[in-house]
Amino acid sequence: MATFTGKVWVxxxxxxxxxxxxxxxxxxPTVEDMKPYGFSPLRPELAGQIEEGDIxxxxxxxxxxxxxxxxxxxxxxxxxxCVIAKSYARIFFRNSINNGLLLIENDxxxxxxxxxxxxxxxxxxxxxxxxxxxxIHSLPDNLMDIINAGGLVKAMQKRNGIxx
Amino acid sequence: MGNTLIExxxxxxxxxxxxxxxxxxxxxxxxxxxxxIFIPFVADKFKEMGFTKIWDPxxxxxxxxxxxxxxAVEDIRHFKIGDQFVKDYGLTNVHRSDxxxxxxxxxxxxxxxxxxxxxxxxxxTTYGGVSCFSSGVGYTEMASILGTGEMWIxxxxxxxxxxxxDLPANVxxxxxxxxxxxxxxxxxxxxxxxxxHGDTFDKMSISSRLTMxxxxxxAGAKAAIFAADAKTAxxxxxxxxxxxxxxxxxxxxxxxxxxxxAADLVPVTACPSQVDKIKDVAEVAGTKxxxxxIGSCTNGRxxxxxxxxxxxxxxxxxxxxxxxxxxxxxxxxxxxxxxxYLSTLIKAGAILTQPGCGLCCGRACGILSDNEVVMATNxxxxxxxxxxxxxxxxxxxxxxxxxxxxxxxxTVPEM
Numbered sequence: 001m002a003t004f005t006g007k008v009w010v011x012x013x014x015x016x017x018x019x020x021x022x023x024x025x026x027x028x029p030t031v032e033d034m035k036p037y038g039f040s041p042l043r044p045e046l047a048g049q050i051e052e053g054d055i056x057x058x059x060x061x062x063x064x065x066x067x068x069x070x071x072x073x074x075x076x077x078x079x080x081x082c083v084i085a086k087s088y089a090r091i092f093f094r095n096s097i098n099n100g101l102l103l104i105e106n107d108x109x110x111x112x113x114x115x116x117x118x119x120x121x122x123x124x125x126x127x128x129x130x131x132x133x134x135x136i137h138s139l140p141d142n143l144m145d146i147i148n149a150g151g152l153v154k155a156m157q158k159r160n161g162i163x164x
Numbered sequence: 165m166g167n168t169l170i171e172x173x174x175x176x177x178x179x180x181x182x183x184x185x186x187x188x189x190x191x192x193x194x195x196x197x198x199x200x201i202f203i204p205f206v207a208d209k210f211k212e213m214g215f216t217k218i219w220d221p222x223x224x225x226x227x228x229x230x231x232x233x234x235x236a237v238e239d240i241r242h243f244k245i246g247d248q249f250v251k252d253y254g255l256t257n258v259h260r261s262d263x264x265x266x267x268x269x270x271x272x273x274x275x276x277x278x279x280x281x282x283x284x285x286x287x288x289t290t291y292g293g294v295s296c297f298s299s300g301v302g303y304t305e306m307a308s309i310l311g312t313g314e315m316w317i318x319x320x321x322x323x324x325x326x327x328x329x330d331l332p333a334n335v336x337x338x339x340x341x342x343x344x345x346x347x348x349x350x351x352x353x354x355x356x357x358x359x360x361h362g363d364t365f366d367k368m369s370i371s372s373r374l375t376m377x378x379x380x381x382x383a384g385a386k387a388a389i390f391a392a393d394a395k396t397a398x399x400x401x402x403x404x405x406x407x408x409x410x411x412x413x414x415x416x417x418x419x420x421x422x423x424x425x426a427a428d429l430v431p432v433t434a435c436p437s438q439v440d441k442i443k444d445v446a447e448v449a450g451t452k453x454x455x456x457x458i459g460s461c462t463n464g465r466x467x468x469x470x471x472x473x474x475x476x477x478x479x480x481x482x483x484x485x486x487x488x489x490x491x492x493x494x495x496x497x498x499x500x501x502x503x504x505y506l507s508t509l510i511k512a513g514a515i516l517t518q519p520g521c522g523l524c525c526g527r528a529c530g531i532l533s534d535n536e537v538v539m540a541t542n543x544x545x546x547x548x549x550x551x552x553x554x555x556x557x558x559x560x561x562x563x564x565x566x567x568x569x570x571x572x573x574x575t576v577p578e579m
Contacts (some may be wrong), residue, residue, distance in 0.1 A: 007351060064351060088385055090355040091302070093318075098304055141186045142316060153213055156308050161215035 005120045006055040006081050008113050009046065010119060011039075013059035020063065031073045038074040052079040055119055055159040059085065063092025082121060084109060097143050100151035104159065108134050152163040165491075168322040169389050170357040171271050173297045173410065177280050185321040185419075194225070195274050197283035199265050202227040202303045206284065209307035218253045225257040225274050227265040232520040235528035253297055263493025265520035266290040266378060266461035269298075270370075271493055276400050282306065284314060285538040287543065289381045292389035293374030294400050295410045297357075299386050306396035311502045320386050321350070321419040322357045322412070327364040328478060329426035333579040336471070337372035338463055338541065338561035340364075341379045342425075342432045344441030347422065352480040354384030356419065358411025359412045364426040365390060373463040378462045382439040389448040431576055433539075434559035437547045445576045447566050454536040456481075456569040457550075458562050459490030460524040463541035466499050468562040473505035475566035475577065481513035482572030488530040488558050489514045490522050516570075526550045539568040 018041065025037045038047040056075070062085035063071060072095050075083065082102040096103050104121065113119065120128040126137025139147070149155035150155055157163045167175065171183050177191045198206055203226065218224060228244055231239040243260070249413070250258050250541050253477040255570050269275040275291035278376040281298040282288065291298035292359065296401055301309070309315050325344060344358075358380050365373065375388045380388030383577035390396070391411035431445040436555060450531050458472050483488045492498040497519055500506050515530070522529035532538055538558070540550070546555035558567070563577035 038196065061354070064354070069304065089351075090384070093355075095302060098302070099318075129573075133284065140316075142190060143188060152304055152308055153209065156213035156215070156311060162214040 003119060003120060003122045004053065006053045007051070008115060008117045008119055009050060009054060009056050010113060011042070011056060011058040014061045014062045014064055015058050017068050017071040021068065021074050022023070024065045026068065026070060031070060031077050034070060035074055035077045038078055046076060050080060051065045053081050054084045055121070056080050057085070057109060057113055057119075058083065060087045063089050063096070063128050064089035068097045069099060072099045072101040076101045084127065086110065094115075097146055098152035100147050100149070102147050102153070104136050106134055107134050166415040168223060168357065168416045168418065169359050169391060169410060169412040169453060170297055170320060171416070172250055172279065173389075174317070174319060175276055176278060176409070176492075183319045185319050185461055187319045188316055189279050189319060190316050193282060193309050194276070195223050195281045195312055196227065196281035196306065196307060197225045197227060197265055197269055197274070197281065197285070197288065197311055199230060199285055200232070200242045200246060200547055201230045202306070203242055203249060204304050205303040206310070208247050208303055208435060209304050210278065212312055213307055213311060215307075215311035218255070218310050221254045222256065223313070224255050224310065225259070225269055226255055226263065226271065229264045230521045231528065232261050233518060233528075235486050235529065242505050244386075250492050257440050259519075261494075261518070263496070264461040264464065264521055265489070267465065267492035270294045270296075270374060270400070277396050277402060278410050282309060286381050287378050289385060289388050289460060290378040291372050292377030292380070292387055293370060295390055295392040295396050295407065296385050297389060300381070304552055309401045319357070320355055320357045322359050322416070323422065324359050324361055324412070324424040326362075326416040326421065327362040327426050330367075331364060331426045331429060334431055334563055334577045335429050336363045336403040336561040336563055337368055337375045338434050340431060340556050341376040342442055342559065343424070343429060344382065344422070345383045345434070345440050346432070348437065348440075350382065350440045351384045353380065355386055356384075358388035359386050359418075360388070360390050360414070366393065370395055371467045374465070375462055381477075382543060389535060392426065407578040419422060430444060431561060431564050433564065434545055435572070436556040437545050439543070439545060441560065445560060445574060448558070448574050449576055451574040452537060453485060453539050453568055453572065453574060455486045455488065455530060455532060455538040456565050457488045457523050457530065457540035457542065458539060459489070459492065459522065460542035460563050462543040463562050464490055464492030464496065464519075466503070468495050468541065469496070469500045469505045469509070470503070470534070471562045472566040474506040475563060476512035476570065479512055479570050480552070481569045486530060487512070487514045487569040488517060488523055490517045490529065492517050493496060523550055539565050539574060541565050
């Protein structure tokens with residue numbers, strides 16, 4: 001079972017897709033070009049501070065708003081290992097899986113962690129923080145296959161023998 | 165404990181003995197709908213994924229509606245790519261000018277009671293009106309369904325909406341769903357299914373039910389489904405005994421219950437520019453309008469044109485008001501012609517347009533400019549939806565729209 005540890009960034013409830021990537025940057029040619037503007041309406045400096053393997057902890061209804069697939073793509077491009085939130089908006093949840101971004105649901109950790117803390121996630125089992133463990137559900141194998149492949153297009157390419 | 169309606173549809177599809185909200189399951193898709201706007205993206209992703217054939221071409225429906233008839237030369241590209249896709253993969257269910265996708269899917273029998281259907285448009289929820297679990301997906305997911313015939317879904321919680329009694333004569337299903345969206349708010353049903361219970365819905369026509377399921381996405385709903393009854397069986401041309409299992413059990417578990425008395429409901433309107441900004445029509449009565457739109461997958465069906473014709477019979481549209489009427493499909497168009505509704509509307513001064521999405525998606529057939537006001541029967545009044553971002557869009561029932569067209573100001577309909 002995969003285990004990883006990361007530094008926490010804390011965000012609130014109802015983080016919408018316009019916060020994750022404002023409409024004005026959607027016309028930029030690539031997600032790499034858009035990446036510096038991730039979360040800019042809320043915290044302009046955040047995209048520059050996030051490091052590979054960090055973890056975003058947020059409240060309810062994360063990713064609400066439009067259907068833009070760029071929202072999970074940006075978070076994935078920032079190389080966070082996962083998002084832990086109380087709940088996710090429907091289309092964002094689907095788009096995240098399909099773009100290979102790992103989402104974890106937990107509604108207890110928010111009260112315990114503060115920004116800069118370290119969390120250890122054991123996939124499908126627990127989140128460990130400061131000596132306390134919180135149970136988490138595992139995603140079904142077929143969804144983990146999509147995430148592990150790097151998204152739905154790659155998962156289908158793998159299925160069709162185009163890539164290994 | 166019993167099951168909700170959507171749980172029963174999912175259980176029947178997967179063969180599972182039980183499912184519970186939050187669980188993720190893989191379903192076998194009964195039918196998919198792709199429309200002209202997204203076919204180029206679907207075609208690209210399908211090829212990129214490495215598929216060489218569609219899992220079951222008979223289960224795929226391609227509908228040109230947003231761009232019919234074209235209003236810009238680049239629109240043609242979508243038809244060319246679509247036609248090539250039809251040729252390459254052997255699609256047979258193709259509609260190039262027959263009407264709006266969400267009218268055609270139930271009308272032509274593609275979306276049947278108990279089916280699981282996905283479409284590339286958010287208003288795919290419409291087919292809940294014929295007891296179908298249907299929902300919108302992105303083009304990447306559509307491409308994978310075309311290759312595999314499968315789709316993963318999370319079993320949703322369900323909101324139970326109960327309405328009993330007779331609706332007042334001037335209140336239609338549009339007023340009921342607008343009121344519900346106002347109470348739930350734009351995100352109140354996110355990731356959830358809405359299930360309709362009560363004798364008010366039993367008395368409702370299939371057309372009226374389609375209107376309600378269509379607009380449920382404006383409260384964020386994943387699906388919005390009516391129990392199957394004799395009307396469903398007749399409309400969808402199936403035997404009642406084959407679909408009488410499609411209802412929510414009395415002892416099923418619901419996350420929220422909303423109850424209304426039909427007699428208490430009044431004509432309402434969604435005010436600029438949020439669909440959940442609901443007021444009684446009486447509160448905004450007297451507001452001058454420049455245009456009225458009767459049409460769309462929400463309210464462009466035969467009964468909608470019948471109501472409009474009844475109100476406009478022997479009357480004239482107010483001077484300087486343009487009344488745009490767009491039947492939802494070729495069949496609706498023909499039936500309205502046969503019933504005499506079209507000649508009534510034309511004599512009253514209506515501008516009749518070809519079945520399609522037209523003005524609803526703001527591409528053609530009556531787009532508006534700054535500070536103009538429109539009373540419209542479609543489903544969204546977002547900023548810029550029907551022209552510039554300073555157009556004031558009010559959403560209402562066909563009765564409210566027709567009465568407003570005659571008066572030239574927003575008017576409570578009298579029936």
